[in-house]
Amino acid sequence: MTAVGPSRRAVVAGGALLIGFRLAAPVRALAEGGEPLGDLARTPALDSWLRLDPDGQVTVLTGKVELGQGIRTALLQVAAEELDLPQAALTLVTADTARTPDEGFTSGSHSMQDSATAIRAAAAELRALLIAAASSSWQVPAAEIGTRDGRVIGPDGRAALYGELAGAIDLHRAARLPVPLKPPAAYTVVGRSWPRVDIPGKLTGAPSYVHDLRLPGMLHGRIVRPAAYGGRLLDVQTAPVMDLPGVIHVVRDGSFLGVLAAGEFQAIQAMRALEAAARWAPGRTLPAPAALDSFLRSAPAEDIVVLDRGGAALSGGRTFAAQYGRPFIAHGSIGPSCAVALVDGAEGGVTVWTHSQGVFPLRRALAELLRLPVARVRCIHMEGAGCYGQNGADDVAADAALLARAVPGRPVRLQWMREQEQAWEPFGPAMAASLRATLDADGRIVQWTHEVWSNTHTQRPGPAGVLLAGQSLERPFPLPPPRPIPMPEGGGDRNSIPLYAFPAVRVVYHFLPQMPLRVSALRTLGAQLNVFAIESFMDELAAAAGADPVAFRLVHLDDARAQAVVKLAAERFGWARTAPGSGRGFAFARYKNLAAYCAVAAQVRVDAASARIRVGRVVAAVDSGQAVNPDGLRNQIEGAIVQATSWTLFEQVAFTPEGIISRDWNSYPIARFDAVPEQVEVHVIDRPGAAFLGTGECGQGPASAAIANAVADAVGQRLRRLPLRLTL
Amino acid sequence: MTRLMVNGLATEAASEPQTPLLYVLRDELGLHGAKYGCGLGQCGACTVLLDDAPVFSCLTPLLAAEGRQVRTVEGLGTEQRPGRLQRAFIAEQAAQCGYCIPGMIMRAQALLEREPTPDDAAIRDALQPNLCRCGTHIRILRAVRRAAAEAAGEAAGEKAGTP
Known part of the structure; x- marks a missing residue:
């Protein structure tokens, strides 16, 4: 299997302004072509997404779900913006097989791309239909009619409530294009931090779960x-x-x-x-935990060449290699x-x-x-x-x-x-990676190889055999054979292709069908380990080249948006004012090489007596395209940094050949307040009009690597295996 | 029947006396703020106040609450009229999934009643028994500081206004 690199299309489209105005093709062509319709391409009936009642209330239907990521609020904002409706006139219904469109899983930081994009397009069309209805009723050209606050308004000041026009509109039909989207310069709701609609109930004991x-x-x-x-x-x-x-x-x-x-x-x-x-x-007997890494590296594998670019033989230069790994994570x-x-x-x-x-x-x-x-x-x-x-x-x-x-x-x-x-629960799979790179005489990377070993990162339903109950009935259902998730999103190979502009890159995914522990999707899938490995290795190479880690990354990045987050994180952290050896670390990734960009700078202290690692200040910069709710976006990145701190410093599923032994919070410790970073700052680069890129998973990989790099900077000890354990 | 005060109201509970208070609150009294997290006193999602002290309601038998004051997050305010800590958590948007937050708020409430102006270290120390998995800690700390500062501001205002 040959895989593609980062999608050029996605990069170009992501940077374009006012994508929506380009829509001029039928649904099918757009569905094949890419992003602008989201899941409206899959479910084109307008009434699958929106209902308008005679009282003017609009019901928004989404197949995505609230997981605490704030999607309810963000989707309402997108609908309110495009429809010129106040929040009180909107009701949101989330995934229900009897009521909402089928949008598959709420995963992979896809909700904004898939659902918000669809709702925005459907809402824009509903608004256009309201204007058309008023135009025909008033005998006034549509171009002279506008909308505000749930009303259609004519040039002479004449107005009609949306609800009054509901009877004239049939939403039970496929979306028609082109859809005139509101220009981002006119936004009054998108880009503002609406307070989350679900929070007050959760804090006061209202039934919320x-x-x-x-x-x-x-x-x-x-x-x-x-x-x-x-x-x-x-x-x-x-x-x-x-x-x-x-x-x-x-x-x-x-x-x-x-x-x-x-x-x-x-x-x-x-x-x-x-x-x-x-x-x-x-x-079933499990492997001995001490043999986990060798199990991963020697189990029967299906080898997938993810990328093989510019592989011409190189002579000269200095070649380095390193191995990284992570345990099963709950x-x-x-x-x-x-x-x-x-x-x-x-x-x-x-x-x-x-x-x-x-x-x-x-x-x-x-x-x-x-x-x-x-x-x-x-x-x-x-x-x-x-x-x-x-x-x-x-x-x-x-x-x-x-x-x-x-x-x-x-x-x-x-x-x-x-x-x-x-x-x-199905754990996030244990993984191993081996990296090799060659530096030329100028200290630039001229060749890069990344190999990664992992089980599958999805065993989700549909088949009944993936369910624990399905496997244990008198007439059991077979566990379907595990499959890799294809690139460009990938599973164990997610983010295995470095975003850096190296002349020769080879990436191989050793997919392991044999699964000693039950595994499935954990936030970021393979990206956490792959980014941890790439970004740790970048620091090791920067040191070998005698270069500053931030400058070394910038030299190898040709993507302007990548450079922008790297520079912003470094600037806000005060990188230039800190000295090597002060316990500072830096890392960067673009999630899946096609979604949000995130750079993280972290500072750590190591207690010499206990070898305990304490994360101090962490500064992140993120570009998630058009930011719908900047505070919600910051909340997600803050969470990613804290959760990744926990993964990086503490977490591993404990097992013996007889079974899983980490069965509570003592045997599976996670970060408590005394281990949470002292300060976390998140800086958002908003890109009005650019595609929504999703935010829930872009920070974990960079945060993990930034901490490891900061530990190496603090004590001169390079830790390549998670969780980080220092021996001083 | 076990008699106890819940959020200031005299209440009778019919559950067996050894039933953990958590299930009495949630299943018998319809108070859903306290959550089951571990049943082991390791996560704090079930935290309520017994008299003035935070307790793990998953480990506290109903019998132990007999004749005592039990306070839950419902007792601090409502969606329409949230209490001071709840307002501070809303102002800081200090929740992601929110499952752990009622327990956090109750433990913070006990802290602020005991120590109205805690520093950051004291807040972290007080909240140490409570786990959050979404990583909302930084906002939780800000929210507790905000509630303390508001209370201090009001107290100062009242003092200044006193002749």
């Missing part, structure tokens, strides 16, 4: 899982458990085991009794996964309230699991605790549905226990 859903007659479920992957249930005495207070049902299907009770704590007590009563055959949601399921007594259909990132793919998986037609399954998104990728959300939805099948007509709420989330 699926965890808080309480339906009439609802029962509480809990499940029991074996000690290790693949453990088979041999035998369980259920009678004593049935006698416990509140217990309604014990559900067993093969090795799937659960209990239903009237009260939540009763369900937990019954679960503990059931755990004690169950006998399991031993599960999503570690603070709230263990939860779902509520209801099986319809008469029809046998099932409704599941879920915090899955993809309600439509989950619906397909549940239909297969429950052997129901897809149309009889409805999945409704409700928020969960932050997931940062695929945590237990899909699995717990399946568990809840299986328990609910035992009690038709009664809703079942199931939340996993902490140890279940920690042991059974």
